[in-house]
Amino acid sequence: MKDYEAKDGTMIFAGLPVTEIADEFGTPAYVTDEQRLRENYRNVYSAFSKYMDTRIHYACKANTNLAILSILNQEGTGIDAVSVGEVMTCLKAGIPADRIMYTGVNVSDAELKAVTDMGVMINVDSRSELERLAKINKKLPISFRITPGVGSGHSDKVITGKKGSKFGIPKNDVIKTYLRAKELGFDIKGIHAHIGSGGQSVEPFMDMMDVLTDTVNELKENGIDLEFIDMGGGIGVPYKMNEDEMDLNELAMNVTDIITENTDIETIILEPGRYIVCDSTVLLTRCVDVKDAGVKKYIGVDAGFNTLIRPAMYDSYHYVAIGNKFGKCSTAKYDVAGPICESGDFLAHDRALPDPEEGDVVVIYNAGAYGFSMSSNYNSRPLCSEVLVNDGKAELIRERETVEEQWKHQIVPERLRQ
Numbered sequence: 001m002k003d004y005e006a007k008d009g010t011m012i013f014a015g016l017p018v019t020e021i022a023d024e025f026g027t028p029a030y031v032t033d034e035q036r037l038r039e040n041y042r043n044v045y046s047a048f049s050k051y052m053d054t055r056i057h058y059a060c061k062a063n064t065n066l067a068i069l070s071i072l073n074q075e076g077t078g079i080d081a082v083s084v085g086e087v088m089t090c091l092k093a094g095i096p097a098d099r100i101m102y103t104g105v106n107v108s109d110a111e112l113k114a115v116t117d118m119g120v121m122i123n124v125d126s127r128s129e130l131e132r133l134a135k136i137n138k139k140l141p142i143s144f145r146i147t148p149g150v151g152s153g154h155s156d157k158v159i160t161g162k163k164g165s166k167f168g169i170p171k172n173d174v175i176k177t178y179l180r181a182k183e184l185g186f187d188i189k190g191i192h193a194h195i196g197s198g199g200q201s202v203e204p205f206m207d208m209m210d211v212l213t214d215t216v217n218e219l220k221e222n223g224i225d226l227e228f229i230d231m232g233g234g235i236g237v238p239y240k241m242n243e244d245e246m247d248l249n250e251l252a253m254n255v256t257d258i259i260t261e262n263t264d265i266e267t268i269i270l271e272p273g274r275y276i277v278c279d280s281t282v283l284l285t286r287c288v289d290v291k292d293a294g295v296k297k298y299i300g301v302d303a304g305f306n307t308l309i310r311p312a313m314y315d316s317y318h319y320v321a322i323g324n325k326f327g328k329c330s331t332a333k334y335d336v337a338g339p340i341c342e343s344g345d346f347l348a349h350d351r352a353l354p355d356p357e358e359g360d361v362v363v364i365y366n367a368g369a370y371g372f373s374m375s376s377n378y379n380s381r382p383l384c385s386e387v388l389v390n391d392g393k394a395e396l397i398r399e400r401e402t403v404e405e406q407w408k409h410q411i412v413p414e415r416l417r418q
């Protein structure tokens with residue numbers, strides 16, 4: 001994992017001291033480096049497009065900020081969307097409907113209608129969904145998500161491809177389901193699988209690709225020719241300083257080899273979410289309290305699991321630094337804890353950090369993926385702001401919510417009003 005530069009003991013993010021960004025926009029705030037975001041997109045696209053016709057469908061569940069989507073739209077991205085809200089947000093950012101694919105699970109008829117009415121193709125997850133879709137819209141092309149029987153991920157909670165998973169068409173039903181779709185008159189374009197999120201090794205992707213290419217050939221024998229294979233997302237990124245990046249070239253070479261050697265498929269689709277946005281963004285939070293609890297020392301900050309839930313939810317590791325004491329020697333180990341009234345509210349455990357003081361700017365690394373998008377109003381705390389930095393210039397891309405805005409959709413019946 002890469003680290004940042006420092007000037008006069010302060011961390012510099014995309015050309016700006018983090019203290020300046022925190023002073024101008026307040027904390028907590030997610031801060032994104034536009035250039036890094038663009039580089040990540042280009043890295044993954046160029047790794048694969050060397051070998052095959054490649055389409056990147058950014059998994060926007062990782063981060064749906066309209067400015068971020070607009071940047072990725074400029075790069076030419078397609079989208080993996082999972083809800084009507086995500087589809088509408090991507091359309092609002094200017095991404096055309098024919099570059100969006102909808103891969104839902106346990107999808108209602110209302111959602112199928114809304115998505116297809118917007119002209120977005122469906123990646124069908126079950127036989128039930130297929131039969132219901134046939135009654136709603138048969139005009140748009142479709143593909144199928146299959147359960148490959150291969151899983152990988154940073155936590156059991158995000159492994160999706162194993163046998164018995166709630167996601168996808170179970171292996172034994174795949175051919176039958178495609179044949180049924182043909183009988184129903186659908187234009188069937190592809191096949192999709194997603195093994196899980198945040199895995200760091202190439203092998204599970206290759207195992208999944210073996211299953212996908214075998215299925216493509218079996219379908220061909222049954223008179224069904226496909227145009228693309230979609231390998232889902234799941235490219236892991238390093239969260240720790242001593243961890244290496246996954247070798248994208250090795251991944252691309254190996255999976256595309258399996259496709260070109262075994263099938264006549266010409267197009268590969270990938271759905272990276274984490275890889276594109278994760279290390280483009282840090283979470284800036286301020287130290288508001290310092291406590292020595294005897295057996296433990298705490299840095300109390302103004303972001304809790306309402307702002308970044310990954311450590312509490314998955315025990316995820318996010319690297320932490322004190323931005324205004326960058327490079328200074330650590331004095332002791334600290335837990336970094338937030339303002340939420342639960343003992344599970346922490347951002348990091350046992351981190352060696354320089355002497356913290358109230359007012360310090362604490363920087364949480366790798367916060368761009370599943371950071372803001374999983375944040376909540378728990379404890380009636382407003383959602384935080386988001387900032388974009390490009391070429392040493394910072395711009396607000398999401399205003400901090402107000403408490404009043406949280407009341408907007410609540411109704412107190414007349415009889416209870418004082």
Ligand code: LLP
Pocket residue numbers: 059062080103158160194196197198232233234235271272273274275310314369370
């Ligand atoms: N495609 C499909 C069908 C997916 O379900 C996902 C993620 C992706 C692509 C993108 O995966 P990525 O490239 O980002 O690994 N909240 C968790 C991650 C959940 C991922 C869910 N699906 C976290 O914070 O680690």
